[in-house]
Amino acid sequence: MVDKGPKRNSAAALAVGIVVVEFAAAVSRFVASTLLPVIAPDLEARGQLALLLAGSSLGLFVAIPLTGPALRKWGARGTLGVGVAGYLVGLIVSATALVGWVFAVGQFISGSAGGLLALFGFSAAIKHLDDSTRARVIAISASMWILPALIGPVATLGMEHLIGWRWALLVPVPAVLLGRLLIVRAVKDDDLGPTSKRPIGRMLLIPIGAAGVMFGAEHLVISMFGVAVSAVGLLAVMPRGTMRLNRGVPSALIAMLLFGLGYFGADSLITILLTDGFGVSLGKAAIVLSAAPIAWGLTSLIQAGLGFGGSSPLLPQIGLALAGISVLTLAIGLEYWPSYSLAIVAWALSGVGVGLAYPPLYVLASKPQADGVGPSELAVAVVTAEDFGGLMGRAVGGAISSFGGDSGLTVAYALFAASLIGAVAVTGRTKTAS
CATH class of the missing domain: 1.20.1250.20 (MFS general substrate transporter like domains)
Structure with missing residues (x-):
């Protein structure tokens, strides 16, 4: 409580x-x-x-x-x-x-x-x-x-x-x-x-692995090794039952991780997608680039004013689904209809979806539980899940941009969309039995 x-x-x-x-x-x-x-x-x-x-x-x-x-x-x-x-x-x-x-x-x-x-x-x-x-x-x-x-x-x-x-x-x-x-x-x-002592040595693997991803972005082996090292540290941070997708907070944390992978992974490659894939100038790409964060912020502000959110999984599921469909639209458009109008609408709608999903998903992932997990441990778990997901997304983006070939961007955005849709399914497990 x-x-x-x-x-x-x-x-x-x-x-x-x-x-x-x-x-x-x-x-x-x-x-x-x-x-x-x-x-x-x-x-x-x-x-x-x-x-x-x-x-x-x-x-x-x-x-x-x-x-x-x-x-x-x-x-x-x-x-x-x-x-x-x-x-x-x-x-x-x-x-x-x-x-x-x-x-x-x-x-x-x-x-x-x-x-x-x-x-x-x-x-x-x-x-x-x-x-x-x-x-x-x-x-x-x-x-x-x-x-x-x-x-x-x-x-x-x-x-x-x-x-x-x-x-x-x-x-x-x-x-x-x-x-x-x-x-x-x-x-x-x-x-x-914290209510319990966590293994600090293992938790320090998170920044060590993150450094490997950041400084080895152009080297696939180093980047993937960094993600693997961070994953070991992640296990020391997450509450019990997270990797088993237990209902409630554990599933919400995995949904947050999948959101980070899908959305921030797509965000890390959006400029390359627009300039190399859609043939858009850098100036026009900058307009598209700002569309999602502005849509995210405005949608969140409207949602706050209307009092939506709370602890129901329905709104984050709708928002994550919208974001996933929007990112998938970019992947399909890249192959069949590389239109600037399509790009700006799809990327803006992904921001609307995240604006709908993020506040209530954050609440679901940080609800105080009766299992002895304190506020600081919950806060660390939520931030780590989101940022580790983003780390994986950037690693995948770096690998695709370096080694993916002509179809690399399409594959990457399909993967990011699948991650967001996967988050929809996992979010359904955040509702605990009453």
Whole structure:
């Protein structure tokens, strides 16, 4: 059951804090990606783009095994303090870097601290917010990516011109501090630590394997080995019965993994699909590329306003089915009707499907259970399932783009569609017997 401890205003502060932090994460992501063409030559790191890009993403995977021990050792306030300090230190290191590897180290530090803070926020939400409120928070959080996606690149380039890229990197700091202040007010000295000790050594295989995928993207053997290593770490994170598809949370976690594989795998190849397969210019491809995340955010926002979501499997099944059919349409269109109009409509509809599915699926995967699994363990399991699925999707995408030949993209998108449709079937097992 959800903890009834905090007053209504504390729960509201927690919800607003999580949304504000998600907005800061979106701004950070667009600022960093937009500034990369400026940062790389300034640091003489044009040949180190993978290193510059991987730091923040890899940091989240490192935060996964560290969240439980951090909460156990430092408690709620201490973990928040360490997370905020680490985030600021990482940004300062990146902003003052003179060479590429120092910038990457700073991004890694801030990414690890940001992941720790995000997992802490999700843990608090699981403990203190009921299902319908959590669904609304997740839906509104998704919509926080709309504004940065629309104006982020232009605004970032304007700031870079006025104050330079180093100061522009620090723009998200006030939002992060505000969000963390609100969360601190809500959780105070809550006990969010794990209820059991997980094998940290095996959990650390997750970031090690992720590094193999990120840095070995052009080498099939290294990339697949990275996925296999991460999978071993995944087993140490998931609640009992997950790999057996037990009803309830275990099945929801597998559905989340399949969603990550299907959607983020398709997303990783969408630019190549459009330019190489559909013969679309890079400028037109950029329009299609933004269609899905904007549709995702808008659909989530509408859903939150209407109060849909909750803990029924029906809405995520409808959304995942729509996303799967849309991705399959791209695969079929590539072979028989490579139309730009088809591409933009199909990819936008995939975003609508994900916008419908993601908030309630997240709730289903993080419902407090009576089997002794604590809030922090549930939060880590949900984030790991989604991100491991995305890792597998990117690995498949990299393998297909390198070795798939003329029909590689069609096969890849058919596989991504099958993963999303598979998630529909698995989601049906999330309903437990009453």
